[in-house]
Amino acid sequence: MAASGLAAPALAADAFPSRPIRLVVPFPAGGGTDLVARTLGEGMGRELGQPLIIDNKPGGGTVIGSDTVAKSPPDGYTLLLTTSALPINATLIRKLPYDTVRDFSPLALVCRGPNVLVSRPDSRYKTIADVIREAKARPGKLTYGSSGNGTAVHLAGELFKSLAGIDITHVPYRGAGPAMTDLLGGQIDFVFGTPGGTGKFVDSGKMRAIAITSAQRSAVFKGVPTIAETVPGYEADVWYALYAPGNTPPDLLARLNAAVRKSADAPEFRKRVEAEGLSVAVNTPQEMTAFERAEEGRWHKVIVDGHITVD
Structure with missing residues (x-):
């Protein structure tokens, strides 16, 4: 009987997963995060032998969906696919219903890419200089517009202001669409936006890509310099990552991470994310933990120094 009792946990772990896995996306359906989640989820489902059910839970600046995962059992059956909003909110929102460090187990970075600073094609501002x-x-x-106060693209602008030692005025919008409209209409001078939001305007010649926010140049934005080439040390990528509830066992994280890696390496996933200006960048749970802590520290400084609040 003793031997049977000792074997039970191993058998349970070996059987994972035995039912569908819920993948919570704290954004509305149809956006960039949703696209990454659905494309990745298809591949992970094939690797794990169980479907990943996408559960869009927008609201509260991603807090509602994130809290759902934070309060779920650490059994591998509820995951979160989110962005830099998670480490940003750790400082930005004063009364979170969860603890970002305690209540989440970093699982894997999935993909990343640059944000883009754009202007009108007739603008006299052609370079970061x-x-x-x-x-x-x-x-x-x-003036520069963004998709909202406290968003990653807003903070990309604030980091630029801080490192360049300049004062430019942020104009927040309720989403990227209105910001793009006002830029085209001449109401603002620039927009910090995502590759998906700006790419079609740049490709059609309606906007000029002045610079990208990644540390290295991007194959998607050929010939477009980085802000870091003029402002050393600047980097503000858009990224997507998976988290499990806090205290998820390491063996489950390893099993899930292996499925992420295989799914993200598939040609169909690479093609989809590259079309959004992103590149596959899967790491280990340990590496993701270090990355998460570094991101939280970086944006904490920007938010505090810039006196940025949302409530």
Whole structure:
């Protein structure tokens, strides 16, 4: 009987998963995060032998969906696919219903890519040096739009201001669409946006990509320089990552991570994310934990130094 009792946990672990897995996306259906989740989920389902059911839970700046996962059992059957919103909210939102470190187990970075600073094609601002020179000559007069206060693209702009030592005025919008409309209409000077949101305008010639926010140049935005080439140390990628509830056993994290890696390596996944200006960047749970802590520290400084609040 003793031998049987000792074998039970191993048999249970070996049987995982024995039912569908819920993949919570804290954004509405149809957006970039949803696309990554559905494409990745299809491949992971094949690898694990069980479907991943996408559960869109938008609201609260991703807090509602994140809290759902934070309060789920650590059994591998509920996962979160989110963005840098998770480490950003750790500082940005004063009363979170969860603890970002305690209540989540980092599982894997999935993919990442640059945000983009765009202007109108007839704008006299053609380079980052042009922007910095004008901003220093007219503090607070230049304006940049984003998809909302406290979003990753807003903070990309605030990090640029901080490292470049300039004052430009942020204009928050309720989503990327209105920001793009006002840029095209001449109401604002620039927009910090995602590759998916800006790509079609740049490709059609309706907007000019001044620079990208990644540390290295991107094959998607050929010939477009990085902000870091003018402002050393600048980096503000968009990224997508998977998390499990806190205290999820290491063997389950390893099993899930292996499925993520195989799914993300598939040609169909690479093709889909590359079309969004992203590249596959899967790491281990240990590496993701270190990455998460570094991101939380980076955005904590930007939020505190910039006196940024959302409530």
